[in-house]
Amino acid sequence: MNVTRRHMLLLLPAAAIAWKHVLAGTPEAAPNYKLSEHWWSMLIDLPKCIGCGNCVRACQTENDVPDGYFRTWVERYHVTDYDIENPHVDSPDGGKKGFPPSKEEGGKNFFVPKLCNHCADSPCTQVCPVGATFISPDGVVLVDKKYCLGCRYCVQACPYGCRFINPATETAEKCTLCYHRITKGLTTACCESCPTGARQLADLKNPNDPIHEFLKTHSIQVLKPYMATHAKVFYNGLDGSVR
Amino acid sequence: MPGVEGFMYPNEIELQWSVLIVLYPFLTGLVAGAFILASLERVFQVQEVKPTYRLALLTALAFLLVAPLPLQLHLGHPERSYEMYLTPHKTSAMAMFGFVYLWYLMAVLVFEIWLDYRRDIVVLSQSTTGWKRMIYRVMTLGSNNISEHALHVDERVGWVITLIGIPSAFLLHGYVGFIFGSIKANPWWSSPLMPVVFIFSAMVSGIATVMLIYMFVTWARKETIDMRCVDTIARYLLYTFIIDFGLEMLDLIHRIYESDESFRSLDFMVHTKLYVSHIVVQILLGTVTPITLLALTQVVRLGEMARKRIYALAGCLTLMGIFAMRWNVVIGGQLFSKSFLGYTTYKMGLVTREGLLMAIVLTILPLIILWGLVKLLPPWPEKNAGSLAGAAPAR
Numbered sequence: 001m002n003v004t005r006r007h008m009l010l011l012l013p014a015a016a017i018a019w020k021h022v023l024a025g026t027p028e029a030a031p032n033y034k035l036s037e038h039w040w041s042m043l044i045d046l047p048k049c050i051g052c053g054n055c056v057r058a059c060q061t062e063n064d065v066p067d068g069y070f071r072t073w074v075e076r077y078h079v080t081d082y083d084i085e086n087p088h089v090d091s092p093d094g095g096k097k098g099f100p101p102s103k104e105e106g107g108k109n110f111f112v113p114k115l116c117n118h119c120a121d122s123p124c125t126q127v128c129p130v131g132a133t134f135i136s137p138d139g140v141v142l143v144d145k146k147y148c149l150g151c152r153y154c155v156q157a158c159p160y161g162c163r164f165i166n167p168a169t170e171t172a173e174k175c176t177l178c179y180h181r182i183t184k185g186l187t188t189a190c191c192e193s194c195p196t197g198a199r200q201l202a203d204l205k206n207p208n209d210p211i212h213e214f215l216k217t218h219s220i221q222v223l224k225p226y227m228a229t230h231a232k233v234f235y236n237g238l239d240g241s242v243r
Numbered sequence: 244m245p246g247v248e249g250f251m252y253p254n255e256i257e258l259q260w261s262v263l264i265v266l267y268p269f270l271t272g273l274v275a276g277a278f279i280l281a282s283l284e285r286v287f288q289v290q291e292v293k294p295t296y297r298l299a300l301l302t303a304l305a306f307l308l309v310a311p312l313p314l315q316l317h318l319g320h321p322e323r324s325y326e327m328y329l330t331p332h333k334t335s336a337m338a339m340f341g342f343v344y345l346w347y348l349m350a351v352l353v354f355e356i357w358l359d360y361r362r363d364i365v366v367l368s369q370s371t372t373g374w375k376r377m378i379y380r381v382m383t384l385g386s387n388n389i390s391e392h393a394l395h396v397d398e399r400v401g402w403v404i405t406l407i408g409i410p411s412a413f414l415l416h417g418y419v420g421f422i423f424g425s426i427k428a429n430p431w432w433s434s435p436l437m438p439v440v441f442i443f444s445a446m447v448s449g450i451a452t453v454m455l456i457y458m459f460v461t462w463a464r465k466e467t468i469d470m471r472c473v474d475t476i477a478r479y480l481l482y483t484f485i486i487d488f489g490l491e492m493l494d495l496i497h498r499i500y501e502s503d504e505s506f507r508s509l510d511f512m513v514h515t516k517l518y519v520s521h522i523v524v525q526i527l528l529g530t531v532t533p534i535t536l537l538a539l540t541q542v543v544r545l546g547e548m549a550r551k552r553i554y555a556l557a558g559c560l561t562l563m564g565i566f567a568m569r570w571n572v573v574i575g576g577q578l579f580s581k582s583f584l585g586y587t588t589y590k591m592g593l594v595t596r597e598g599l600l601m602a603i604v605l606t607i608l609p610l611i612i613l614w615g616l617v618k619l620l621p622p623w624p625e626k627n628a629g630s631l632a633g634a635a636p637a638r
Contacts, residue, residue, distance in 0.1 A: 068253075073253050087584070089584055091250070094253045130327055130332055151318055152259040156259060161582075171319055227427065243584065
C-alpha cells in the first residue's frame, strides 16, 4: 500500500491519540509485581486506635500532602446514651497532632481513622469525564494527575469526603494506598507508623493473608453500606453512630 | 474553624463548585427556554409570539456561546478540556457535555438561524459594501439561491430542525439537571426530579428573558410593543411557572414527609444559611410573587400600561428567582457535611478567577454578543428590507 502525504496527515493524529492511551495505561515500573495477583484492601481495628495521629503525619510526609488537606484523617466520636444518632465529632487538623482531652462527660469516646475506601463500585471513577481516575486491576482507586481536568466532579461524588483538589497541581488527589510502596512489597506509610496495629493493609487475593481469618471471626462493617459502593476498608467494632 | 459549624469531614470545608457553576445552569437554562419559546411559533403555530421568534433564536445563541466559559474558567486544567472529546468516559454524565453542547450549537441553533436568515444574508451580501459585505458573503456559505422554491425548502428543513431542536433543548438542560441529580452521595441533589425541574425552570427563565429583551428592545427602538404577543408570552410563562413550582413543591413535600436521615441537616440549613436565598428570594420573591402577578393579569382586566409594568416586574423577579434556585442547588448542596453533622460557608472571591466580578462579566457578555448578533442579523425584517429581483418576501 502506498502511504501518501494525505494518508500520513490522517494517520498521525490517530497514532498520537493511540500512543497517549498506551502511555496512560503503563503502570509504574515494579519488577516481579503482578497486578492480577492482588486485590488490596485495608482493615481498621477500631478498639486498637488510640488517636495518636501517627498515621496522618506519616501519610502527609510520605505523600507530600499539602497542609489543610487529608488523604487520611482521624475522627473522635463522643456518643451519649440518650442520643446515639447525633454524636459529637471532632477532628482538629485531621487528628494530625493527636487530640486534646475530651471535655464531653458521660457516654463513650472512640476514634475512627478514615481514608479512601477504594470502592469496587466507586462513584468517583464513574463520574470522571475523562477517566482520569480509575480502579487499577489490583483494586486500588487511583488518579492520573497528567490527565485530570480538575473539574471536581469526583470530589462531589465521593460519599466519604476522601478527595480534594491539590492547590499545587490543581488536580484531584486522594489516598493511593501508598501504591508506590505496596507494589514493591512494602506496606502503607499509615500502617507502618501505627503503634498499635489498628491499621493493616490486606490483600484479599492472597490466601495466606491474616485478613481472611480476621474477617471470619469478627463483626465487620464498612462505612455507609447503603451507598452500595463495595467499599474495601473494613472496620472492626464500628459503632452505628459513625458517619 | 471560622465559617464552620459542627463537624465537617476535613476535606469538605472548602467548597468545590463556585458561583461560576451557578452561572452555568442559569445560562444554559436561558438557552433552552428561549429556544422552546421560538419553537412555539415554528412548530406549534402560536402566531402571536411571531415578533419574538428571531429574537429568541439570537438570544439562545448569544447565551449558548457564553455557557461553556464558566466551566472553562472553573477547571483546574482548562487546557485539557479537549480530552472530553477525544477520550470521553462512557459512564460519566459530564463527559457528554461537549457532545450535547456541540450538537445543540451546530446541528440545531446555528443551522436553524442560518436557514431562517439565509434570504436576508443573501440580500445583505449584495446590498451592503465593504467589510460588512465580506462578512455576509462568507455567511451565505456560497448558497445564493433565494428563489421561491429554495426558500420553501429552507422553510421545510427549518421546521424539521426545530422539531429536532425541542428534544435537544430538553436534552441540553435535562442533562445539566442529571449531573446534579445523579450524585447519590449528596441528598440535596440526588433526585430523579432534578432533570425535570431543571427543564421547566429553564423554560421559565428563557421565556422571561425573551419577554424582557423584546419589551426593552422595542421600547429602545421607539416602536410599539405588540401586546397580543407579550400577553401570550406572559400566559405561557405563567403556565410553565405553575408546573415548575408544582414540581419543586412535590420534591419539597416528599422530602419533608419522608424525613430520611439527611432531613434534619438539610432542614436546618434551609432555615439558617439558605433562609434568605431559598425561602425569601427563590420561593417568596422569585416564584410566588411573579406567579401571583401573572395570575392577576389573567383574572383582572388591566390597562396596557399596567400589564406592561407587571410583566416587566414579574420577568425580573422570575430571573432573580431562577438564579436563586441555581444558587441554592449548587452552593446549598455544598454547605452541609456528608456526615450530616456540620455546615460550612461559601466565601465568594471578588476579583478572582471564579469571583463575583467574573460572574458579572459572564452575565453581561451574552447581552453584548446579542447586541452584536442583532446588529449583524436584525430580527425585525422591516428595517433591512433590501430588495432583489426574484426574491420572495420576508417571512
